[in-house]
Amino acid sequence: MSQIFHPSANGIARAIVIGLIVVAATGGYIVYEIGRTPYVTRAYEARQQPIQFSHERHVAGNGLDCRYCHTSVEKGAAAGIPPTKTCMNCHAQIFSSSPYLEPVRSSYANDVSIQWIKVHDLPDFVYFNHSIHVDKGVGCTTCHGRVDQMPLMWTVHSLQMEWCLDCHRSPEKYLRPRSAVFKVDYQPPPDQIALGGELVKAYKVKSLTSCSTCHR
């Protein structure tokens, strides 16, 4: 009786086994990488809001400080989305009849909140505190990007855990002096690592990577 399989079948079998592993691994890697792309993380995707509010206009154009609206950024976990009253402080006078601002006026008149769409939306099991980051010299634009150049808001980072950990592991790469935290046009110096190292010491910044730092 002749052999059913030609000797080359051995090689083919090996190639198939190895090929399957390679295909599975590649497939896994592709899924893994897709999970980090802006397609999934929605980075750089401008989000539509109930009101065509432009950070570019208010920050770059009018020169408002971040804290004029985001009042609790130095006090609490949330930076704070301004109450309608804050909008009306100016818009009772300026563009007081603009059709774009009709939702603001009706919110104020009817005592109904404006429902903004969350742009920087961390997963539900993460507890982030703005005030401590600001206190330790993390600038607004470090995470939020150049909001002064964004007509509608978008994210410039994935907001995934590896992105958080990048700074938590080596904060010296990103820290800036406390006086520059709210500067939107701040440019890190060429010797950022040296400056960051000094700030880490001066601000007693610790590299916190325990799970319970953020998850509880």
Added chain:
Amino acid sequence: MSEHHDLDLSAIRARLDGTSGPEYWRSLDELANSEAFQAYLHREFPEQASEFTDPVGRRQFLRLMGASLALAGVSACTKQPAEAIVPYVRAPEEMVPGKPLFFATALTLGGYATGVLVESHEGRPTKIEGNPEHPASLGATDIFMQAAILALYDPDRSQTLSHLGDIRTWSAFVGAFRAVVEPKRASEGAGIRVLTETVTSPTLARQIREMLADFPAAKWHQFDAVNRDNVRAGSTAAFGSHVETRYQLDKARVIVSLDADVLGAMPGSVRYIHDFAAGRRVRGATGDMSRLYVAESAPTNTGGKADHRIAIKPSALEAVAGALARAVGVPGAPQAPAPEAARTVLDAAARDLLANKGACLVVAGDEQPAAVHALAHAINAALGNVGTTVVYTDPVEAEPVDQVQSLRDLVADMNGGTVDLLLILGGNPVYTAPADLKFGDALRKIAFTAHLGLYEDETAALCQWHVPEAHPLEAWGDARAWDGTATIMQPLIAPLYGGRSAHELLAAFSSAPGRSAYDLVRDTWKKTASEARVTDFEGYWRKSVHDGVVAGTAFAPKAVTLGTISAAAGSAPKTASGLECVLRADPTVHDGRFANLGWLQELPKPFTKLTWDNTVQFGPATAARLGIKNEDVVEVRVRGRRLQGPAWIVPGQADDTVTVHLGYGRTRAGRVGNGVGFDAYAVRTSDGLWWMDGAAVRNSGVSTPLASTQLHHDMDGRAIIRTGTLDQYVKNPGFVKAMEPDPPKTLTMYPPHEYKGYAWGMAVDINACVGCNACVVACQSENNIPVVGREQVAKGREMHWIRVDTYYKGPAEHPEAYHQPVMCQHCENAPCEVVCPVAATVHSDEGLNDMVYNRCVGTRYCSNNCPYKVRRFNFLLYQDWDTPTLKMGRNPDVSVRSRGVMEKCTYCVQRITRAKIDSEKEDRQVRDGDIVTACQQSCPAEAIVFGNINDPESRVARLRAEALNYSLLGELNTRPRTTYLAALKNVNPELGHATGAGDDTHE
């Protein structure tokens, strides 16, 4: 539970007498140690633990595993759904989103207030904390106060005003009400009756008195099922008029309790636990601690702390009090001899009292007859305790009356046809009134009935009008604490269900029916302020509301004159023979008002550790004599009335007694409380509120399963609970550590991990713990812990992150009892961490054993490998994710866990983080005391201390250095961060050993 209920009492005795048995035991089943019990014990989760060894179950398991693996990769590619941010239109002052605010107010039980601080997140109350400035709280709480959050958000609360079941408006009610009231001005209000619970509120009392001034023929009745009629009658008998009695437990070196559960749910109990623990604290070399003698029928928290306990029938207690009075030399004390069983302990206690004149205390229980109270007053007077350990003040109640008599009069008038308008302000008398008064039948005869209540309960069903009541956290009000201190109660939130307060309802009698509760309360305090010559009322008001205490309102001690005791004590007490039925308020649902609160229903009751049920409690000897086993359904007949319920054998229950707890068998409590347990009010009569003789018990031959947690997570007889006597400690403080020395740190081959910054740790003083359970409910509230229901508890799936284990030592009839709260020990060498395949439980650099929910895949290996059995698994979706009001009550700083996730104590990591962030922003270290865990915060005994063990000056580090400090199962080299301080009994050397005394004649 049902597979091991055959208790072999002879086996129990043999094991206790011989050397084969354990020194400490947790239940009679454990003592009997049957094969069935062993089998039960070795399955960590009594059901479905062995599914994997069953071929069919395994196939199912693998199929599900395969499916979930296939889906695991896909989940990473989902985009996050868009979420909305909803800012304020006009932001309130002082509000920082995400930062809770705390508001002072008070909560009442039986009319008596305890001050609280309520944590409010963006206007939603989420947690009750004690108010450190309030004398009845000193920062601590009890279980009922903690559960007030759940009551506030209870979706079963009454939500609509109704007339004969039809929805009506408030103005329709006021209109109908005034249409009946106005014509009665001519007859001075004849036929108008108002029924309230015990009232300490100055405003409510003022309103009722003003109403009575307008309608002089109207009458005010008061009734609480758990009332203090005996206390009032006792002090009236002793002093001629009713005075409030207040105790100073910290100043007493010898305390004798005559069935008084001072460490339970008496007015002032939270403070009493604090003071008692202060008097028992043994630190350093000083061996100074008070001694407690307790005579009682059913085991209570107070009896559990006794150094010497007498288990005695209720009918014999008067004789015990009389004998004690005679022994300490009270003139005119009864001459009847002390009951045989109590004599030795009683004589020794009397000598102890006499040796500590002026620094001792005798307390009579609220349930004891007036004669016992009168005797206790006389004993305290004879021992010179008045003014030192006992303080008398004016009554705290606005209008002290004999409440049973008050209700009896009301029912007589109702039946006599002289009542045409009855206003029931709070309470549920149809359910709680003594059975012989037939209150419900009388209620049906009244022309106009209105009920104000939190629930549409049994009383609401029989009243024409029902008005939903505002929860105490929703309305303005005021109330007094047990020492007279007044608190102005402020609302934390607008009424969720349109509730009204009693103040608003009573205003309908007045010429200004629309007046708000806020104005009414302010009127009262304006008057008080002007009497106290306060010039700046606004400042006074703001400070009082802010502090939660109106300064200077505590009652001053009052001088009293004792009458002759022979008149007070009445005829010579005689001890009845035969079985006696003892009725008590339930330790967790009280008189039934908390029946719809899952937190309290699922809270394991002290000693029995039963959940979701009340039982007929027997002592071991009585049960053996009557042939009754655990879970047998028995019928109790007493004075022609009967009830039926499951039996439970309780070590320490007096012979020839059965104890039943009130508050169960509700029919209109709500979805949680309906049909749970049996109604013990069925046998309660106005002449036998607290106990009745002549009871008979019949075993129905049927049995019903009960859900007790006492046997879950057993620890197999190692040196887990460590106890000793004060004497032992003074002679050799190191005896605790010698019981089971910890292994050397060099035992492991790994280099030791160094904790450079903070190292969090906790010390739990078992000597202070009285087993009140406040920590369990506080933890549940703080950490969003779900209620799982009776079936799941029976399967060992309760979710409490902290449990209070009870250990017994000594004979089954009258053992010593010890409580040990056990939560995650945060081991430095944590056995759970090394077995987790997905690194979902890992160590933090500050020594916390972190649990990462989003990593957990639910293998339960960690729980299997945990020697302390403190990990809890979400077998099902236990959280209610749908009911909107329940969502509001959750702590937003803690993840709400879903199905398939392991969870456990985190040391309240959210509070640690909050304190750390605050300290970092101020550029300083976290100070000792900045972080208070939820369990620690609620503990009245201050038995739990948390802090940084790297700081040698911290309280926790100093406690860890105490000789009494030991690690739980330290011999396993787990190096727990939580350590315990051993319990001590202060044994009277005359009596030799710390044990109870009881009647051993029945075999």
